[in-house]
Amino acid sequence: MKKTILLGLTLLLVNIITAQxxxxxxxxxxxxxxxxxxxxxxxxxxxxxxxxxxxxxxxxxxxxxxxxxxxxxxxxxxxxxxxxxxxxxxxxxxxxxxxxxxxxxxxxxxxxxxxxxxxxxxxxxxxxxxxxxxxxxxxxxxxxxxxxxxxNECPYVVTTKQGIMVDLNYVYLSYVNENHPIITETIIPGIMKDGIIKQIDGYQGVTKDNYDAVYKQVYAVWHYFNKNNFNYNSLSSYYKGTVSDIPMVQAQFVRTFSEVYKTKQANCVDGTILMASILTRMGIGAYLVTTPSHCYLAFSLDGSDANLSFIETTLLGSDIKDLDAESRKLIQDTKLTGSDTYYRLTSLGKSTYDNFIWALLSGYNNYKKDAGKFRGSEAETVFAVTADNAYNKFLEINYRLLSVKFYREAGLLPINQ
Structure with missing residues (x-):
């Protein structure tokens, strides 16, 4: 009995010393x-x-x-x-x-x-x-x-004090909210009332090498926001550290879906999230395209990751009359759907269709000049860095092509706002 008590006291003393x-x-x-x-x-x-x-x-x-x-x-x-x-x-x-x-x-x-x-x-x-x-x-x-x-503050890169840099650009997708009641109760009915399209059917109307049905649906969304005076408005991040600092957090201010709809103002991230939310709801695959200093939208023409079109969302509300003659001619000469002439004739005031064409051409040019840099949804996100190479790694990892569908299926949830 005394041996048992002594052993218990010894173990207790060892535990206390270890904890101390x-x-x-x-x-x-x-x-x-x-x-x-x-x-x-x-x-x-x-x-x-x-x-x-x-x-x-x-x-x-x-x-x-x-x-x-x-x-x-x-x-x-x-x-x-x-x-x-x-x-x-x-x-x-x-x-x-x-x-x-x-x-x-x-x-x-x-x-x-x-x-x-x-x-x-x-x-x-x-x-x-x-x-x-x-x-x-x-x-x-x-x-x-x-x-x-x-x-509203979205972290997109963090470097820990142990020198580990983590790419968090996918967190932007938490602002994409395809189930927001504003979409189902206001935006979708408004789009249908405009008469650009007769139905929303995702990819059902797509045939081989003919993507008219998708372009028309995306244009219907673009027309709705232009008609309702949604505009680009730059709003910078207000929390940033120095990229070469360790530890470091980079964050961007992002409006929620309801805030963008209420204010009718959107920066590059806001506008991309707005469009991505609605296209996802319509059954069209949407992607956030990020760079170290910009964000714009991609959408799939056939439901695959291999056949994408790009759109510069900061051109919401812009007028092609401000462009030079060569650019205006390029827009007018672009053949997109079998309804090009009809859409141009039915645009009131500044042409929302020509504006749409210009946004597509600009988006494609943006992507083309950096095409070899972009990393897909499944790319590596964790890297060891030092103060000497942190800035270059920051530039490298921020070229992302992020699929809403991929991250939804992985479990990423939207914010309920």
């Missing part, structure tokens, strides 16, 4: 920030608890908050608790160490308050409290102040 020697700190993917848009986008995008290939991570692979532990031993039981009542329920990650680790990250799956995050408009400080237990013994509790960014 433990060294850890709060870790955050976005450098002491939380982005609601990212949380929303990845909520079903591979968020199960996993161990990485290097064996130095356990938890939510898309998590934003966790802990960095300096040393752990095989067989130790670890539990991490994170609390921040304003944005989440108490979130816990518990696991057993399978191997010794001198540098380990543990990221619980955060139980966000989704109704709160989708309406979080302004950046705001929030206090979080983190507790770490080893072998059922509390090591310590630590508090930290973080910034919760607004829902």
């Amino acid at each position: 020697k433990l060294s850890w700190e709060i870790s955050s993917f976005f450098n002491n920030q939380v982005f609601p848009t990212y949380s929303w986008a990845v909520s079903y995008l591979g968020s199960e608890e996993v161990t990485n290939e290097a064996g130095n991570f356990y938890g939510d692979q898309n998590g934003q908050l966790g802990v960095h532990i300096a040393a752990l031993k095989k067989g130790q039981q670890v539990k991490v608790e994170i609390d921040a009542n304003e944005i989440m329920e108490s979130s816990v990650l518990a696991f057993n160490m399978l191997e010794d680790a001198t540098d380990f990250f543990a990221y619980p799956q955060i139980l966000y308050k989704w109704n709160t995050l989708e309406t979080w408009k302004q950046p705001k400080p929030v206090n979080i409290k983190v507790k770490v237990y080893v072998n059922n013994q509390l090591d310590r509790a630590e508090q930290k102040r973080i910034i919760v960014r607004g829902v």
